[in-house]
Amino acid sequence: MEMKKRLTLELRNKKPGEVKELVLDNCRSDDGKVVGLSSDFENLEFLSMININLLSVSNLPKLNKLRKLELSDNRISGGLEVLAERTPNLTHLNLSGNKIKDINTLEPLKKLPNLHSLDLFNCEVTMLINYRESVFTLLPQLTYLDGFDADDREAPDSDPEADGDGLEDEYENGEEGEEEDDDDEEDDLDEEVIDDEEDEDDDLEGEEEEDGVDDEEEDEEEDGEDDEEDEADDDLPRGEKRKRNLEDEGEEDPEDEEDDEDD
Known part of the structure; x- marks a missing residue:
């Protein structure tokens, strides 16, 4: 040309x-x-x-x-x-x-x-x-x-202004900055996921502890009821106590049988 x-x-x-x-x-x-x-x-x-x-x-x-x-x-x-x-x-x-x-x-x-x-x-x-x-x-x-x-x-x-290298450097720096920003965003997302998982684990542990406490309380209440019944039986007269035990076992009192025969 x-x-x-x-x-x-x-x-x-x-x-x-x-x-x-x-x-x-x-x-x-x-x-x-x-x-x-x-x-x-x-x-x-x-x-x-x-x-x-x-x-x-x-x-x-x-x-x-x-x-x-x-x-x-x-x-x-x-x-x-x-x-x-x-x-x-x-x-x-x-x-x-x-x-x-x-x-x-x-x-x-x-x-x-x-x-x-x-x-x-x-x-x-x-x-x-x-x-x-x-x-x-x-x-x-x-x-x-x-x-x-x-x-x-x-x-x-060489002189970047004369060779046009300055624009290339700015463009490359811009891309690196975007890549760094993307990396930062990914890191933030990872940290959020980890925090959410830790929170879920803490909630599960808390629920398990509460369930354990409730079970212990129920067991204590049942034991208390049984103790009360035993104490009540101890206060009964001897005959009544024996009769109640026989009733619990499904047997009749021999004295009652004798009364029936007399009749």
Whole structure:
């Protein structure tokens, strides 16, 4: 796809001034130059033109707010003074896989005071003796060269605002928060079930204790009645007591039988 058509597609009916990020990777540039971009993209902060057969950045418009520029896998060999003139606030520049051979080719970048990250992977210049020391000496404002500082300490993760990683992090955190909330709800439900079961057990134990008390009381009452009957029998005269015992056993008193015979 040609660069102009790709640019129109990326705009998606937006005005150039509304665009902050623009990716034109793998399209075809006309004559190896930047085509279609203008200073109307005044709020552009991130621009990526990877592998578009770019030979020069001479047609790059004035982009005062541009902070990150991706130009890897092209055929740029010089002309970097344009960047100093038209992207004065650049902080990240990726020129990996281009045709840069000499340290002096990078000298125009001294005019970019905010440039703190430069990538030159797979450029011939990286094969020079004392390459890293020479670049850090030439560009003292640099913090990272090819992902490492002057003391060989690796650079932290890239800028989330420029790469759009911030939105992904927020989305992931949101999901984790929902999962944590779900877990909390499940824990609360489990605790409620356990509490209900413990309450039921307590109620059952209480009922069993009450039943035991009632049974004991009934037994005590029956024993008391039997004792009263025994005490009453003890108070009867001897003859009456004997007669009652015989009646309980279903036998007649011999004295009564004698009375009947006399009659």
